[in-house]
Amino acid sequence: MAEKIAFTINGQPRSVEVEPDMMLIDVIRDVLDLTGTKHGCDNATCGTCMVILNGRAVKSCNTVVTKAAGAEITTVEGLAKGMELHPVQTAIAESGAVQCGFCTPGIVIELVAMLNSKPNASEQELTNALNKHLCRCTGYEPIRDGALIAQKVVQERAAEKA
Ligand code: FES
Ligand code: FES
The missing domain is CATH 3.10.20.30 (Beta-grasp domain)
Known part of the structure; x- marks a missing residue:
């Protein structure tokens, strides 16, 4: 029912x-x-x-x-605020991690949740989080690059607000 x-x-x-x-x-x-x-x-x-x-x-x-x-x-x-993408979305797009794009929403959500709760996550922790995602197009390296860029931007923005 x-x-x-x-x-x-x-x-x-x-x-x-x-x-x-x-x-x-x-x-x-x-x-x-x-x-x-x-x-x-x-x-x-x-x-x-x-x-x-x-x-x-x-x-x-x-x-x-x-x-x-x-x-x-x-x-x-x-995630976006009006026309302004979330920094994770921008970083993933600019690092060439979007090819067919089917895996992208899940990866972006994973990274946003991780960087919200743990902005200083280690590279290994980011990699472990990304290991939950399958991507048939990119070979994963651009996704890891995008994650590291996104983390830097999130940290810089937090420092500006502090
Ligand atoms: S559709 Fe949920 S993990 Fe693949
Ligand atoms: S970009 Fe195609 S599955 Fe990841």
Whole structure:
């Protein structure tokens, strides 16, 4: 039987009436029409479906929607401020890490969550986070370069505000 589930997504309060065993990715894409979150493997392997749920990057293909009740969710659509991209988006684009782009939203979300919670993450920690993502196009090096550039920009901006 359908249940009403309320949460905040990209800063907007939303309420959906869905079957409680639905996966979060299907609610995000098919009910809320936020198709930036990509549906790749559907078995928690590829990382394309990542969203930020209460500050943590999670795979929305294996997160049941009831876990989002009352939560704060951010999808890739919620990162830019108007026309201004999030620094992680800019760095990933400028480092040549976007080819077909299918893996990009998940990677960007992963890095944003990591740099929000741990702006001074080590290179190894960034690499470990990126290891959760499959990319068939880039050979991974430009993604790692983009992650390091993004981290520098995030750190510089934090220092300017301090
Ligand atoms: S679609 Fe979720 S990890 Fe691949
Ligand atoms: S850019 Fe094509 S899968 Fe990563």
